[in-house]
Amino acid sequence: MGDILSGLLALGDPKLLLLIVATTLAGTVIGVLPGLNATTGAALMLPFTLTMDPISATVVLATIYGSATFAGAITAILINTPGTSASATTCLDGYPLALRGEAGRALGVATIASTFGGLVSIGFLFVAAPLMARLAYDFGPPEYFALTLFGLSMLATIGGGSAVRNLIAGAFGVLLATVGVDLLTGVERYTFGTHALYDGIGFVPVMIGIFGIAELLRQSTQLDQERHLVAMSAVKLPGWADIRRIRTTVLRSTGIGTFIGVLPAEGATIASMISYNEARRWSPNRDNFGNGEIEGIAASEAANNAAIGGSLVPTLALGIPGSPTAAIILAGLLTQGLQPGPMLFAEQGEFLGVIFAALLVANLLFIAVGLGGAPIFARITTIPVRILWPLVFLFSIVGAYAIRQSQVDVIIALAFGVIGHLMIRHGFSVVSLAIGLVLGAMVEQRLGQSVAMFRGEWWMLFTRPIALTFFALTLLALFGAQATHLIRKITRKEIAS
Amino acid sequence: MGTRLSTILPLIACALIAGLAYGWSYTFKDVPPMLIRGFQPGAFPRLVAGIIIALSLLGLWHARHAGDDRPDALPREFHLSVLMLGLFGGLVLLGDFLFALMIGCAGLAWCWGERRLPVLLALGLVAPVVVVLFFDAAFQVRFPRGFLINLYYG
Numbered sequence: 001m002g003d004i005l006s007g008l009l010a011l012g013d014p015k016l017l018l019l020i021v022a023t024t025l026a027g028t029v030i031g032v033l034p035g036l037n038a039t040t041g042a043a044l045m046l047p048f049t050l051t052m053d054p055i056s057a058t059v060v061l062a063t064i065y066g067s068a069t070f071a072g073a074i075t076a077i078l079i080n081t082p083g084t085s086a087s088a089t090t091c092l093d094g095y096p097l098a099l100r101g102e103a104g105r106a107l108g109v110a111t112i113a114s115t116f117g118g119l120v121s122i123g124f125l126f127v128a129a130p131l132m133a134r135l136a137y138d139f140g141p142p143e144y145f146a147l148t149l150f151g152l153s154m155l156a157t158i159g160g161g162s163a164v165r166n167l168i169a170g171a172f173g174v175l176l177a178t179v180g181v182d183l184l185t186g187v188e189r190y191t192f193g194t195h196a197l198y199d200g201i202g203f204v205p206v207m208i209g210i211f212g213i214a215e216l217l218r219q220s221t222q223l224d225q226e227r228h229l230v231a232m233s234a235v236k237l238p239g240w241a242d243i244r245r246i247r248t249t250v251l252r253s254t255g256i257g258t259f260i261g262v263l264p265a266e267g268a269t270i271a272s273m274i275s276y277n278e279a280r281r282w283s284p285n286r287d288n289f290g291n292g293e294i295e296g297i298a299a300s301e302a303a304n305n306a307a308i309g310g311s312l313v314p315t316l317a318l319g320i321p322g323s324p325t326a327a328i329i330l331a332g333l334l335t336q337g338l339q340p341g342p343m344l345f346a347e348q349g350e351f352l353g354v355i356f357a358a359l360l361v362a363n364l365l366f367i368a369v370g371l372g373g374a375p376i377f378a379r380i381t382t383i384p385v386r387i388l389w390p391l392v393f394l395f396s397i398v399g400a401y402a403i404r405q406s407q408v409d410v411i412i413a414l415a416f417g418v419i420g421h422l423m424i425r426h427g428f429s430v431v432s433l434a435i436g437l438v439l440g441a442m443v444e445q446r447l448g449q450s451v452a453m454f455r456g457e458w459w460m461l462f463t464r465p466i467a468l469t470f471f472a473l474t475l476l477a478l479f480g481a482q483a484t485h486l487i488r489k490i491t492r493k494e495i496a497s
Numbered sequence: 498m499g500t501r502l503s504t505i506l507p508l509i510a511c512a513l514i515a516g517l518a519y520g521w522s523y524t525f526k527d528v529p530p531m532l533i534r535g536f537q538p539g540a541f542p543r544l545v546a547g548i549i550i551a552l553s554l555l556g557l558w559h560a561r562h563a564g565d566d567r568p569d570a571l572p573r574e575f576h577l578s579v580l581m582l583g584l585f586g587g588l589v590l591l592g593d594f595l596f597a598l599m600i601g602c603a604g605l606a607w608c609w610g611e612r613r614l615p616v617l618l619a620l621g622l623v624a625p626v627v628v629v630l631f632f633d634a635a636f637q638v639r640f641p642r643g644f645l646i647n648l649y650y651g
Contacts, residue, residue: 164556185528187538220578386609390602402638426507448535
């Protein structure tokens, strides 16, 4: 309670309040712009945040995350193009409703559901993150290693792509993290004698490359895409009849979103998809889904915003990103020299309180932005991509350069832009690469510490109960689906015989 | 490219890159046992590269019955954009950072079909100058010297 109070008191600082309002508006613009989403937005903002103190930097990235995710609904409803992938299911019912002249009602439902989901999940973040961090007090290097390995194994389930390709991308991320001078031994690894690589490959240029430049290249392949803005009357709050209709769905979807968010690497997109399917399964109006059912909009929007608070729980408490955007927030923390975990809360007492208060304000601002600003923000979507993306390119390149003031970082961003595009084209997840890169150094360091702790007898890792639990979860994440499939096959054969 | 080939080539490329990384790791210096914190500096990269090779082989095994997943052909604008990125990279290293930004921004817009002179001037002249001056003033970012940047730094 004291932390909440200190967080709210920190909002008395007009600079911080202004920062939250500005980043909420910036995040909303990012969310409605074609091709930009919360992850790309956070990657582009990362260089700016490194000039701030760690708390302000985290507040900026978390607010961008929340507002860009929320804003995805505006374009999903008005132009049938999800501003972010997390709003893809919002299109299914939002756009048909808008075509019927009820865009205002659809946006009202989306705003209320998003705000509710967001508020509940940040409450959960505030309660769960310190508890999870307290559990981590008992963790030694073997437990942290097993936990990080579990986080990496969850990459197999990212997106809809092949598990093997996702894992390969994640492993390449880990391999990239080994580039540079090994801090423990001073030995150069994969530097090829280039002085600029002694400190390793920076998170920021890689993130800007695989999320910003790669998206620019993707945009160049769909220049003929037309966007039509639906005419709309004023956005209005849902009436009691609508609220009664969506309340169960919003509650269920908020729960699903928060839970999915907590799982390592899974984010708002999966949360909204699962929630949408569950809403359709349980709804008495299931036949109306896909034709403008407000429960569909509520399910998708409550879940994707709830996933934000959920995903920040493992990110801040354990240093395991709960979503792609959380991986960028984690990269920001690490670049600032902060190590997420129990010590973060101990050393930065007001950290969680300020983030809680900032997200609270941002979520309340969504109501004003959603109800008052949606028609204005929707107009931004009509900016031609041939003007928008050169500007994104400009900020990406200057941002990549600014961190270390190194031309090599610019080349790294360009190279990873092309690599990222090739990866996406061939079914490899760039999110896996990013998470692998962020977790790579941790996994090596913790494995090294564990092996040193056991004097080279690495199999002792399996004698620690908590570590063993995480190893079991890792196996489950990697082989659970195949094992279930095999058991079903055997059972069916037995029944048939 | 045949359909099977388009599926397996990326995996073969992954295995080859990982193989190179695996081999290269043997060039890392070993440290005396008393300095080792767990394992030699080359051991972890070898482990990860080995995992990538194994996963790539697993992917190839899965791909033996692969169907048609050949990606769509890329349009002309994509190739022009990649060329523009290459030109930009060359100008950053060999020319002037601000000039490279000007060419990069205006060039991309041109490649994507923008032909209006005022827009091209805004993107290729005004925007890069404003952004560079902003980063210099607000974040004390010092840009590498070149014939245009020198006009500002003196």
